[in-house]
Amino acid sequence: MARTKVYVPRETAACSVGADDVAVAIARASKERGSDIQLVRNGSWGASWLEPLVEVEVGEQRIAYANVEPGDVAGLFDAGFLTGGEHAKRQGPVNEIPYLVNQERWTFFRCGLIEALSLEHFRATSGFAGLEKAFEIGGEAVAQAVLDSGLRGRGGAAFPAGIKWQTVRNAEGTQKYIACNADEGDSGTFSDRMLMEGDPYGLIEAMAIAGFAVGASKGYIYLRSEYPLTHKILSKALAVARDAGWLGHDIQGSGFDFDIELHLGAGSYVCGEETAMLESLEGRRGIVRSKPPLPALSGLFGKPTLVHNVVTLASVPNIVRLGAERYAGFGEGRSKGTLAFQLAGNVKRGGLVEKAFGITLRQLIEDFGGGTASGRPVKAVQVGGPLGAYIPAEQLDLPMDYEAFIKAGAMIGHGGIVVFDDLANMARMARFAMEFCAIESCGKCTPCRIGSTRGVEVIDRMIAGENRDENYDLLVDLCDTMESASLCAMGGMTPYPVRSVLKYFAEDFAPRQGGDA
Amino acid sequence: MSNGHGNGYDADITASIVSRFDARPEQLIQILHGVVERFGYVPEAAIRQLAEALNLSRADVHGVVSYYHDFLTGKPGRHRVKICQAEACQAMGSHELTAHATGSLGMALHETKDDITLEPVYCLGNCACSPAVMIGDRVYGRVTAERFDELIGGLEGND
Numbered sequence: 001m002a003r004t005k006v007y008v009p010r011e012t013a014a015c016s017v018g019a020d021d022v023a024v025a026i027a028r029a030s031k032e033r034g035s036d037i038q039l040v041r042n043g044s045w046g047a048s049w050l051e052p053l054v055e056v057e058v059g060e061q062r063i064a065y066a067n068v069e070p071g072d073v074a075g076l077f078d079a080g081f082l083t084g085g086e087h088a089k090r091q092g093p094v095n096e097i098p099y100l101v102n103q104e105r106w107t108f109f110r111c112g113l114i115e116a117l118s119l120e121h122f123r124a125t126s127g128f129a130g131l132e133k134a135f136e137i138g139g140e141a142v143a144q145a146v147l148d149s150g151l152r153g154r155g156g157a158a159f160p161a162g163i164k165w166q167t168v169r170n171a172e173g174t175q176k177y178i179a180c181n182a183d184e185g186d187s188g189t190f191s192d193r194m195l196m197e198g199d200p201y202g203l204i205e206a207m208a209i210a211g212f213a214v215g216a217s218k219g220y221i222y223l224r225s226e227y228p229l230t231h232k233i234l235s236k237a238l239a240v241a242r243d244a245g246w247l248g249h250d251i252q253g254s255g256f257d258f259d260i261e262l263h264l265g266a267g268s269y270v271c272g273e274e275t276a277m278l279e280s281l282e283g284r285r286g287i288v289r290s291k292p293p294l295p296a297l298s299g300l301f302g303k304p305t306l307v308h309n310v311v312t313l314a315s316v317p318n319i320v321r322l323g324a325e326r327y328a329g330f331g332e333g334r335s336k337g338t339l340a341f342q343l344a345g346n347v348k349r350g351g352l353v354e355k356a357f358g359i360t361l362r363q364l365i366e367d368f369g370g371g372t373a374s375g376r377p378v379k380a381v382q383v384g385g386p387l388g389a390y391i392p393a394e395q396l397d398l399p400m401d402y403e404a405f406i407k408a409g410a411m412i413g414h415g416g417i418v419v420f421d422d423l424a425n426m427a428r429m430a431r432f433a434m435e436f437c438a439i440e441s442c443g444k445c446t447p448c449r450i451g452s453t454r455g456v457e458v459i460d461r462m463i464a465g466e467n468r469d470e471n472y473d474l475l476v477d478l479c480d481t482m483e484s485a486s487l488c489a490m491g492g493m494t495p496y497p498v499r500s501v502l503k504y505f506a507e508d509f510a511p512r513q514g515g516d517a
Numbered sequence: 518m519s520n521g522h523g524n525g526y527d528a529d530i531t532a533s534i535v536s537r538f539d540a541r542p543e544q545l546i547q548i549l550h551g552v553v554e555r556f557g558y559v560p561e562a563a564i565r566q567l568a569e570a571l572n573l574s575r576a577d578v579h580g581v582v583s584y585y586h587d588f589l590t591g592k593p594g595r596h597r598v599k600i601c602q603a604e605a606c607q608a609m610g611s612h613e614l615t616a617h618a619t620g621s622l623g624m625a626l627h628e629t630k631d632d633i634t635l636e637p638v639y640c641l642g643n644c645a646c647s648p649a650v651m652i653g654d655r656v657y658g659r660v661t662a663e664r665f666d667e668l669i670g671g672l673e674g675n676d
Binding site: 012013015016017048049051184185186187188189190192193224225226227228229263264265266267268269280281282283284285286301342343344345346347350351352373382386416418419420421424429432436439440 | 541542543544545546547549550577580581584585586587588603604605606607608609638639640641642643644645646647649651654655656657658659
């Protein structure tokens with residue numbers, strides 16, 4: 001009889017709530033009880049609220065048990081979980097959990113499904129089929145497919161990816177680079193991390209396709225140092241892929257050379273800005289560069305460089321394999337395809353939800369998220385990280401669409417959605433936006449470097465109730481200056497959350513009752 | 518946790534880290550990570566040595582060291598305890614958790630006491646399991662005040 005497969009995710013969120021301890025407890029208990037199991041460390045499906053989510057393969061199905069703690073393991077064995085036995089934590093088959101069933105998994109279809117580091121599992125789920133197809137149809141057709149798919153940069157700027165690909169492809173130069181931005185610093189976002197931990201070969205394949213299409217022989221992954229487990233998994237995946245001939249010289253006899261170097265960031269938010277990232281990759285302070293020149297023409301070490309976020313790249317293998325039309329069939333207007341939304345903060349069912357554009361914030365927060373974790377009413381939602389606006393509860397019917405968000409003075413960014421309940425003090429969040437900018441500003445331009453510190457001071461005076469009207473005008477003026485005169489989005493967009501608080505939550509600036517402010 | 522405590526600075530170790538990266542100046546940040554892994558921080562002597570080995574000015578190396586939060590120039594405690602202060606964790610009570618931590622440990626953020634250095638961090642990417650804490654290279658989620666005390670207690674027990 002084949003050994004029973006037991007899946008325990010090896011992914012940061014799952015491990016942060018005890019998945020490693022659960023894996024150890026299961027291994028120990030199975031040994032003691034003489035049951036023959038095979039422990040598989042998969043990625044996470046993204047239902048973080050159910051982690052640690054343990055699955056047992058029973059026939060064709062994988063039966064899920066949620067929020068498993070090491071102390072539950074003996075009881076699970078007693079309940080016969082190796083044959084799918086009944087237990088208070090049993091969720092039924094994993095592919096029937098509504099949170100997962102109701103998604104449209106394009107980029108994340110392998111996450112949770114496979115053992116992340118198994119090249120065999122990866123190959124068995126169409127792994128490298130996109131790269132093989134790319135070799136077959138040629139670089140120009142690949143770049144065209146990316147353009148036709150309507151894919152836009154998922155890092156935040158939402159620039160059409162295909163235009164970048166064609167620009168780098170057509171750029172003069174014998175040495176070109178792929179630079180993968182894995183400096184996922186926005187609060188409320190973790191999709192890059194989940195992809196790299198759950199499907200690392202998927203990213204490697206994507207970068208190889210990009211290299212092939214634009215004529216680059218070298219790729220870099222710039223990974224933030226706050227992701228140590230991701231670093232371990234990616235390092236291992238790169239070594240395995242290299243050994244198996246999927247990286248390096250003459251990949252699979254195609255004549256195409258491509259390799260990837262993994263670089264660790266060192267705790268700087270602004271290094272997620274593409275030019276600061278390039279500076280950091282060159283070993284320097286992460287100071288933003290002026291544009292032009294565009295990185296596509298003069299990027300890393302002055303060479304044409306295709307810079308993309310992890311999720312943008314990872315969307316490509318399926319576009320090449322299944323066709324641009326399939327991808328463009330998702331979404332609406334100019335927001336084509338799917339986005340991996342991330343439900344975070346004060347939300348009952350936090351995690352990753354990959355859906356076509358067009359879904360509303362309310363559907364995400366209520367239908368998927370189940371409302372707040374505290375059970376209190378939603379007060380505000382910050383979409384798009386620390387530079388994104390706070391959206392009031394009345395506007396939750398806003399569709400997730402790049403243009404609709406811009407019209408509402410907000411941005412989708414990297415798709416992070418942070419929920420706050422009615423106890424949140426939004427003046428404090430506006431202050432934090434300025435404070436964060438002051439801490440993380442690279443210091444190159446004055447509006448960002450100095451403006452953020454002045455912003456904190458003005459907000460402090462407003463909260464203290466000093467000359468409220470005057471300080472209000474001053475803050476608006478400061479926001480105008482930062483927005484129009486900063487070199488990059490750090491200073492240029494810090495006013496977004498601040499302005500949204502002024503607009504929708506001005507009452508939070510009032511001194512608190514009892515005179516404690 | 519391998520913040521090589523009790524060892525003094527060893528120039529040979531730094532030299533071997535440099536050679537692992539072929540003394541390429543663009544690898545400075547990776548090399549500094551290696552130094553921090555071994556010594557827990559970037560000693561002044563390492564800055565001089567790296568400048569020479571990589572053919573950079575001391576100002577260049579110092580500039581990089583001072584720019585990035587990861588590169589401390591003073592010796593931290595054996596355990597670097599980081600509490601996330603970013604928005605998603607704030608929405609789940611990270612202010613209160615931080616107040617609990619500073620109160621129970623009797624130290625402010627950025628301070629070192631006994632074996633512990635307490636630091637703020639801005640997003641650990643664990644935002645669906647907020648609030649989050651990182652100790653060494655391990656991330657913990659859904660950290661309550663009680664859980665925090667357990668984690669700290671566990672550290673002391675492991676000394």
